[in-house]
Amino acid sequence: MWHNLRQLNLLANLLGACGVLILLVSLASWLNRQPVFALRALRIEGATSHFNLQGARAIMSQLRGNFFTLDLDTTRAAFESMPWVRHASVRRIWPNQLTVTLDEYTPLGTWGNDWLVSTQGERFSANLAEAGDDLPVFNGPPGSERQVVARYHDFKRWLAPLGTRVQEVTLSPRYAWSVELTNGMRIELGRELSENLHEDTLAQRCNRLVAAWQYLTQQWGTQIEYVDLRYPNGFAVRVAGLQFAPPGE
Known part of the structure; x- marks a missing residue:
């Protein structure tokens, strides 16, 4: 081998590559130990109306690594586990800062007794008291x-003419389907049928009620407490306090 120039060149190149690799590993190990690269600042951007500073500090205290070694996916998942956080993106800022951009859920209403639902139809868990008052259920x-x-x-949209x-x-x-209005009236609509078959759709059932609403309120005013729209050619109404006299009276 010592008389083979080609093999000697390959050996020299291999030893040189090993030396460079050892140098890079040593440099990385040295950088990892430098306190200047320890994460010292957290910057929060984006939607922060429900941001919890104490919760963010708890997350930062559990993270492991510095500017170079911090696992960004794990960090992102940790921030997305916070209440109200829909999505989080994380990036490093040289030499020791972490920037987190938050996207929060926008509450539309409550779901059951313990959940909220967003304007995008996503169920999420958060403090119901922070969501505001008079949310639909x-x-x-x-x-x-x-x-x-x-x-x-x-x-x-369909029931807006009822006021x-x-x-x-x-x-x-x-x-x-069933709906309850803010005036206390409950509406039973039944199961949804296919619009392609020109059957009795939810929209058609609501339209029947809207068309007769003026007549109904003229007869019973605000005493209507229940409407059943599950009939194909009409509907049934229950009026609060309405009593029928026996025959002959």
Whole structure:
């Protein structure tokens, strides 16, 4: 081998590459030990209306690594586990700063007794008291959040001529719809049928009620407490306090 010039060149190149690698490893180890690269500053950007500083400090105290070795994916997941945080992005700022950009959920209403649902139909956990007052209430089978939110906006539009607001939307386990308005009236709409078959759709049922609303209020005013729209050619009404006299009286 010592008389083979080609093999000697390969050996020299290999030894040189090993030397460079050892030098780089040593340099990285030295940099990792330098206190100047220890993370000393956290900068929070984006949506911060519900930001919890104490929670962020707890996360930072549990992170391991410095400017070079910090796992950004683990850090992002830690911030996304905070209440109200929908998405977080994390980046390093030379030489010892971490910047976190937050995207928060925007609450639309409550889901059941313990959850909130966002304007994008995402269920999330947060302090209900921080979400505001007079939020509508949504209920439905697991995974139906987006569907219920979409129908909430439809019901708002379809029932707007009644002059009251939608307070509660419920999708039953049998996928039947019901709505409660802020005036206390409850509306049963039943199951949704296919619009492609020109069957009795939810919109058509609401339109029947809207068309007859003026007549109903002239007869019973604000005493209407329940409307059943599950009939194909009409609907039933229950009026608070209405009593029928026996025959002959």
